[in-house]
Amino acid sequence: MNIALDAMGGDNAPFATIKGARNALKLYPEISRLFLVGDSAALQSEMDKYKLDDSRATIIHAPDVVEMHESGAKALRRKKNSSISIATDLVKSGDAAAVVSAGNTGAAVAAATVKLRTLNGVERAGIATAMPNEYGICNLLDAGANPEAKPSHLVTYAIMGAVYARQVLGVEKPNIGLMSNGEEDEKGTTFTKETFALLNHMHNTGRAPFNFVGNVEGHDLFASKLDVVLTDGFTGNIVLKSCEATAKAMSKWLKLEFKRSPFRIMGAAIARGAFKAVKKRSSYEYVGGSPLLGVKGTCIIAHGSSSPLAIQNAIRVAVESVSQEVNPHIEEALLEINRP
Amino acid sequence: MNIALDAMGGDNAPFATIKGARNALKLYPEISRLFLVGDSAALQSEMDKYKLDDSRATIIHAPDVVEMHESGAKALRRKKNSSISIATDLVKSGDAAAVVSAGNTGAAVAAATVKLRTLNGVERAGIATAMPNEYGICNLLDAGANPEAKPSHLVTYAIMGAVYARQVLGVEKPNIGLMSNGEEDEKGTTFTKETFALLNHMHNTGRAPFNFVGNVEGHDLFASKLDVVLTDGFTGNIVLKSCEATAKAMSKWLKLEFKRSPFRIMGAAIARGAFKAVKKRSSYEYVGGSPLLGVKGTCIIAHGSSSPLAIQNAIRVAVESVSQEVNPHIEEALLEINRP
Incomplete structure (x- = not known):
């Protein structure tokens, strides 16, 4: 699977995102391509520094960044070329199955709900x-x-x-x-x-x-x-x-x-x-990231203060959500419940 | 000042209330009378056990108790002779300046708002x-x-x-x-x-x-x-x-x-x-109790799991609220803010 990482998102980006990406690539062979979305010069320099030379890592240039204290929805409209915006576009176009961001939560949620839209039967994510x-x-x-x-x-x-609890955490009938x-x-x-x-x-x-x-x-x-x-x-x-x-x-x-x-x-x-x-x-750090349930495509929100380990684990959550087919199962469950 | 203690209120009553009352009487000479409201036989036996022989302590018999998991407002209507009901009546009649309870919070709040009513200018406590x-x-x-x-x-x-912050905690212009x-x-x-x-x-x-x-x-x-x-x-x-x-x-x-x-x-x-x-x-335990601000008379809500120390400190909060004249100052501040 392909995953798009908002490599400029979070208080410790791009250091934490690049180091986290490097470690995740070592751990998860399921990842065929990891898009690192952000300022290409800054990302390349960080990749050299932390010896991220895995051929599955691909930089996608995004000149802008939504800052942590901006209004997410507004910033998303104003900064069309922000890293979170372009990372989410990769899911929309089908180039990636999931987007992972430790950046502005409001912007990540707005990008996912506006660009990817909600699943059939879901009003709000x-x-x-x-x-x-x-x-x-x-x-x-x-x-x-x-x-x-x-x-x-x-x-x-x-x-x-x-x-989600059933597919990812293995709980048959969750409380x-x-x-x-x-x-x-x-x-x-x-x-x-x-x-x-x-x-x-x-x-x-x-x-x-x-x-x-x-x-x-x-x-x-x-x-x-x-x-x-x-x-x-x-x-x-x-x-x-x-x-x-x-x-x-x-x-x-x-x-x-x-x-x-x-x-x-x-x-x-x-x-x-x-x-x-x-x-x-x-x-x-060990939890890694929180899925935004209810959007088409997988969107994982990581903590703003994410360390490399937190980023690595947020990528793990993306891998799990995609491989366990959380979204198809959600749509099926919603159909089932609405069946007369 | 006189204080009414719901001596049957809380998980550890009447042990904690009686022991807490005994210690509070030693510490606060401002208290002229401490009404211990509850089953008189149970309270007398506990008073003997913990050597509460201060002449300022007076048992007021109340046969019923509102249990912790009852609906407060309903129980108050049904159990007219509950300890919280009778303790609050003592404030209503002017026999006590404050009521202290570690019992059912809903019942204590309902008793205070129904029996004592809210201060002028206050819609909700x-x-x-x-x-x-x-x-x-x-x-x-x-x-x-x-x-x-x-x-x-x-x-x-x-x-x-x-x-409250100004009068009791001494903060001139609270944040x-x-x-x-x-x-x-x-x-x-x-x-x-x-x-x-x-x-x-x-x-x-x-x-x-x-x-x-x-x-x-x-x-x-x-x-x-x-x-x-x-x-x-x-x-x-x-x-x-x-x-x-x-x-x-x-x-x-x-x-x-x-x-x-x-x-x-x-x-x-x-x-x-x-x-x-x-x-x-x-x-x-050290905080003791929380004032229900906005009712006529002073009502202090203590934690359901109150220990003797927590009860003692809840009584301290009642003493402070009454001596610092929190209610008159609230009414004055509300008048001031509404002055054209």
């Missing part, structure tokens, strides 16, 4: 972000693509999330929860209550390709056997960033406390393997 | 929950009282939050942010954009008793100089629980990793002071 959970991985869907979602969007997300302000059935807003009723009906009539467990809360993200947690993109984005911020604050405060005494520094050094293991478990 | 921040305390408002808030409610929350899915001004939903415009206008015309810093995200909760973060009660409740869940998961995973080797256990033991310090910094 949603980002499924993998969060570490005691039982494995829990996908928060939507993590930010569609801030003002309607209940029907979340029903489609449930089906898409279930297909799906609805993020709310309490676990009781009657908790929530008008929006979540309506969504709850639709999902519950689907579950009860046996037509759902998932097991709807009802309303869930923060602790369920980490400590319940859940494969997908549904929410609107506004709440999802805030939850994701708040969890990330809490982990960062805890770790920062712990480091400050260690530094208060040489004994503590010594103790922390002896136990450092544990800190590394938890960091590894909770880091987005 | 909101819970201000103190979160630990690098610069001190950041109050998340609303943490769950009003899930479907309107922009005008958040404007009132901004004023109430500013008054207030609006929780959104990005820091850029144009980020958010229809609801947050409308709220943003109202707050920005108030700020720009110099009428705000606060400094509006604009949209904020998860990391700002912990790492920005913010005194209040505004949000609707649905999002606020989810953010609060997600942050708490992340901290809990991190700490659990770290413990599991320590146990993997005797060296790590030893290292962790040597550095244990650091873990204790971070736990103390991030624990709700």
